[in-house]
Amino acid sequence: MAHTHSQETDAYFVPLRTWAAVRNAILFVAVLGWIGALAGYATDPEHFFWSYLVAFLFSISIAIGAAFFVMVQHLTGSAWSVTVRRLMEALMRTLPAFLVLFAPLPLGLHYLYEWSRAGAAKDPLLKLKIGYLNEQWFTIRGFLVIGLLSLWALVLYAKSRKQDDSGAVRLTLSAERWSAPGVLMLFVGSSIVGFDWIMSLNPRWYSTMFGVIFLAGGAMAFMAVIIVLCLWLRSNGYLVHSVNTEHYHDLGKWLFMLMVFWAYVSFSQYMLIWYANMPEETIWFKNRFTGSWLYVALLLVAGHFIVPLFAMLPRAVKRSRGALAFFAGWLLLMHYTDLYWQVMPVFYKSGFGMSWLSPVCLVATVSTMGLVFWSSFREKPLVPVGDPRLKQCLAFHNA
Amino acid sequence: MATSFLDNLPIPEFLKPREEAPHYGVVGDFDTPEELLRAIRTLRVAGFTKMEAYSPFPIHGIDEALGEPRSPLGRIVITAAVVGLAGAVALQWWTGAVDYKLNVAGKPLFALEPSVPIMFELTVLLAAFAAVLGMFYLNRMPTYYHAFFNFSRAGGASNDRFLLAVEAADPKFRGEELKTLLDSLGSRHSELVEA
Known part of the structure; x- marks a missing residue:
């Protein structure tokens, strides 16, 4: 609805000096993170690979969530999200960086995956799976899925950037056409990597729900990142009017919905296994309820679902920037905890444990992602200025 | 004259014509949702409180413009x-x-x-x-009779017209004078609607 509120305008460009200062800060953190990670790799490769796997999963799940969401915005022809879409696209554009970030994993397969070890060929169950779960195919599948995601990310980003200058509606329509097969590819692809990267840590166990859980958690974390980024830019005087309370309200609704969706699919997996009560299935949860891991599981139930469910339900909470910032940060922490709880009990069998390399690897991968993200804004606008729906979005109002 | 003549006839009270038919209000007929919103805002500034808008689709921001409280x-x-x-x-x-x-x-x-x-x-x-x-x-549904439908162009609200009713219950209601006001705000056709 193009109505007649007088619209104050924002600066859509970050001055080059400010941009460079932020870039240098991220670069500094990234260099520190990678020095730490390399030191860890040299001294303690086993802990390094386990920590790196969780950090890698955390980062790429956010990038996949971004790609998913951008495509959904194109498919639904959303107007409300136009002013935040460039930030989403910039997060999506970090996907090609994961072709590099994925590269260390195949080097450490023996530390991580039982099926890659010599004993697998003798195991009656694992030797049947070795045609799929082997080092070559693991590597090929990883690069293939990240490659396809990157292709879509770069194409959609390029179209949106081109529209900044031309404003051609044709580009919006073409992005829609790319998004439909893109979403299909993304669901299949992220399920495959979810199976490969997390589920195959317990190679005898399987759950068809696993891919969706990975995608749902990532999409939720992505929404939390977008909220945090918008609020960070806002606190520095950017996007003050273009991302207003109405937009935060909708971002908050999405965060809430994706949090509930994660809980829905996670619980579906748990309940089916609880009800069937078959040892080869329940063992996955048994391992994750051992010792202090039980408290981590209970923390996820409360912190990743029950508390935010009731706390984020009122409209006022989603419209309050402070409350939204708190829950976005909290749910990001919960997403990391969720991945940690899925991955690490395979390594720390008797109870919760953490190496100093976990935060270091997380800093390394996230800051690398941050560098690519921030490179999208060097003398380039923070919002898709050529989008035909931009005016509509600026005047957007929740009914 | 006519009324006084009727008064003298021995006919029952309920058959006599009412001196002044009660009105539902004045309804105006606007071309676009923007014009409707502008008219509502102007009338609100002028102190009108009992207004109702009728449109073929939801209009963002109309609840605030009409001063509607949050729905329970x-x-x-x-x-x-x-x-x-x-x-x-x-x-x-x-x-x-x-x-x-x-x-x-x-x-x-x-x-x-x-x-x-x-x-x-x-x-x-x-x-x-x-x-x-x-x-x-x-929404007080089902309501079997509503005076709004006495407006000659009420059907437009479910097609392509944006209607605004200022109800007679409004303390600032002025009957026929309001028609001129609504016309000046862009209404294509304003009408005093009977209850």
Whole structure:
């Protein structure tokens, strides 16, 4: 609805000096993170690979969530999200960086995956799976899925950037056409990597729900990142009017919905296994309820679902920037905890444990992602200025 | 003259024509939602409070323009949802663990895990019923007669027209004078509508 509120305008460009200062800060953190990670790799490769796997999963799940969401915005022809879409696209554009970030994993397969070890060929169950779960195919599948995601990310980003200058509606329509097969590819692809990267840590166990859980958690974390980024830019005087309370309200609704969706699919997996009560299935949860891991599981139930469910339900909470910032940060922490709880009990069998390399690897991968993200804004606008729906979005109002 | 003549006739009171027919209000007919919103805002500034807008689709921001309070529907729905949730727990616990104990494959008579789908479904079911029925109630549906439809162009509100009614109950209601005001705000056709 193009109505007649007088619209104050924002600066859509970050001055080059400010941009460079932020870039240098991220670069500094990234260099520190990678020095730490390399030191860890040299001294303690086993802990390094386990920590790196969780950090890698955390980062790429956010990038996949971004790609998913951008495509959904194109498919639904959303107007409300136009002013935040460039930030989403910039997060999506970090996907090609994961072709590099994925590269260390195949080097450490023996530390991580039982099926890659010599004993697998003798195991009656694992030797049947070795045609799929082997080092070559693991590597090929990883690069293939990240490659396809990157292709879509770069194409959609390029179209949106081109529209900044031309404003051609044709580009919006073409992005829609790319998004439909893109979403299909993304669901299949992220399920495959979810199976490969997390589920195959317990190679005898399987759950068809696993891919969706990975995608749902990532999409939720992505929404939390977008909220945090918008609020960070806002606190520095950017996007003050273009991302207003109405937009935060909708971002908050999405965060809430994706949090509930994660809980829905996670619980579906748990309940089916609880009800069937078959040892080869329940063992996955048994391992994750051992010792202090039980408290981590209970923390996820409360912190990743029950508390935010009731706390984020009122409209006022989603419209309050402070409350939204708190829950976005909290749910990001919960997403990391969720991945940690899925991955690490395979390594720390008797109870919760953490190496100093976990935060270091997380800093390394996230800051690398941050560098690519921030490179999208060097003398380039923070919002898709050529989008035909931009005016509509600026005047957007929740009914 | 005519009225005084009628007064002298021995006819029952209810057959006499009413001196002044009560009015529903003045309704104006606008071309676009923007013009409708502008008219509402102007009239609100002028002190009118009892207004109602009729449009073929929801218009963002019209509730605030009309000064409508937040709908209490959300509170009705959450109440029904909590009742549904509690009801589902009580139903499964009482039927399974109290009234008719049946051991199925050694599973506990009552456990939270398998109860969750029913808890979820009943919560959603009651919330949905409350949302639909609550909406009917708050919209005063069904209403079999509404004076708004005496407006000659009332049908436009379900096609391509944007109608604004200033109701007679408004303390600033001025009858015929209001037609001129609405016309000046862009109304294509304003009418004093009978109740």
